[in-house]
Amino acid sequence: MYPNDLKYTKEHEWVRMQGGDAAVGITDFAQRQLGDIVFVELPAVGRTVKQGEVFGTVESVKAVSELFSPVSGEVVAVNPDLASHPESINAKPHDAWMIRLRPSTPAEADGLLTAAAYSDLVK
C-alpha cells in the first residue's frame, strides 16, 4: 500500500527524494479521509518553504486541508495536470505529485517516517 521508496509525515504527506529533487504529495490515507478532491492550491515556482511549513491547500467536496512540506527547499516545479485533473490524487495518490522541491537540507528526509512506520500510524 505505502511504497518503500517514499518517506512520510504524520500530517499525511509523502516525499520522494530522487536525483537531487524532492517530489511531494499526499498519502492514500489522506485522500481517503478527504474524499473526492476538487481543487489544489499550490505555491508559485521559486518560493522557498521550510520543513513543516504550509505550502498549499487541498479541497475536497466536504473539507479543506492544509499541505505541510516534508522538507525545506525551493519550489522548482508544480504539477500542471492537477489543475484540470485533481481527481488523479484520489486515483493514484502516491504518483500524483504536487510540487517538486530542490531540498536545502536533504538530511531532513531521514527523520521522516518509513513506509512501515507510516502504515502503523494510520492502521
Add this chain to the structure above:
Amino acid sequence: MSSTSLAPLKKTPLNAKHRASGARMVEFGGWDMPVEYSGITDEHLAVRTRAGLFDVSHMGQIELAGPAALAAVQWMTSNDASRLAHGQIQYSALMAENGGFIDDVLVYRQTDDHFLLVVNAGNIVKDHEWIVAQAKPHGDVSVVNSSSRYALLALQGPAAQDILQQLTAIDLGAIKYYWFANGEVASVRAIVSRTGYTGEDGFEIFVPPAQAEKVWDAVLQAGKSVDARPCGLGARDTLRLEAAMRLYGNDMDENTTVLEAGLGWIVGWKKNDFLGSARLREQKERGLTRKLVTFEIRERAIARHGYPVTRDGAPVGVVTSGTQTPFLKKSIGMAMVPQDLTAVGTTLDIDIRGRRVQAEVVPEPFYKRPKPAKS
C-alpha cells in the same frame, strides 16, 4: 479528527450493514452514520441520474394524538396544518417565541386527530420536551417520542418509483409530492411518503427497526438493474444544498427567524396567532435586516460554513453552507447577509482563509429537477 463527546454514539438499525459494506463512518448529531459508500460524487450523480438509498433512521419521530392535536400543532408550528388532508405532509418550523426555529420539521397528518412530526436527529430530545410543554395548555393531546419505533430509509432519484413499485402493492404513481400512504414494502409494514432532501423525486419509507435490514436489502436488490447506490450523509448534504434546502444548525437555528431563513412560504399567515407569530408579523411589516441568500462563486474556491462575508474588509455576514457541487460542477453556498446585499446579482466578498473572493447572489434553487414526463 477526534470526537469530543464522551457519550457512546447511537446506532441506527442499519449500522452493522453499513460497517459490513465498508462505508466510511462519521459522528453526526450523536449518531454513528455512514458519510460515504462509493464516494460523494459517485453517490450524488447516482441520485441525480438513477437512484440512491440513504439510511436516515437517525431522524426523529414525534407524534401528537387526541382531540386537541390540531390546535397544538397549529400553535407550535408555522405552517397551517388545518389545510392538510389525511395522508398529506407539509414542511414547517417548530417555532420559538422569538420567531426562530426550535427545529424544521415535516408534519404528516395521519387522521383528523393524529399528527406525526419528523424532526432532526440532534434535536429529538429538545423538540420532545418543547412539544410536550407547548401542547400542555391545549388540553387533550398526548405527545409521544416514537423515534425508536421507526427506521427511515430514503430512496431518491428518477428511478425511485420504478424500483420501489417492485416491492409494494401501494400504487406509488397515485402518491403525489408531499403525500404518503400506509401499506407494506417487501412484506414489511411501512409508511411510504413522496418526500426527500435531495431535490429529486423519491420516497421515504418508515419501517419497524427489526425489519430495516430486510427492506434495505430488498430495495438495493430491486435497484440493481439501474445501478442504484447506497449513499451516505456526504452526498445527502451536497444534494440538499444544490436544491437550496436548509440544514438546521448550519443555515438556521433558534436565533434565525423563519423569514430571515427565506422560508416565508411555510408561514400560515391566515391562521390564528401562533408561537412566535408576533415577531414574524412585525418583520413582515417592517422588513428584515438580514436574510439567507444563495450564491455562486465563479473562481476556483469553496466558501465553507463559518467563513465571513465582508464589506470594506469588515465582517457583515457569514457563509452558512458551501460546497463544490458534483452535478452542476459549481462552487455554491448560502450566506446570512444584511438586507442590502440580498438582491440577485449583488456581489458578495467572502473571506476565504484570508483571501477575498467574490460571489454573486443568484436565484434559488441551484438545481431544479426536470418535470417528470406525463404518463
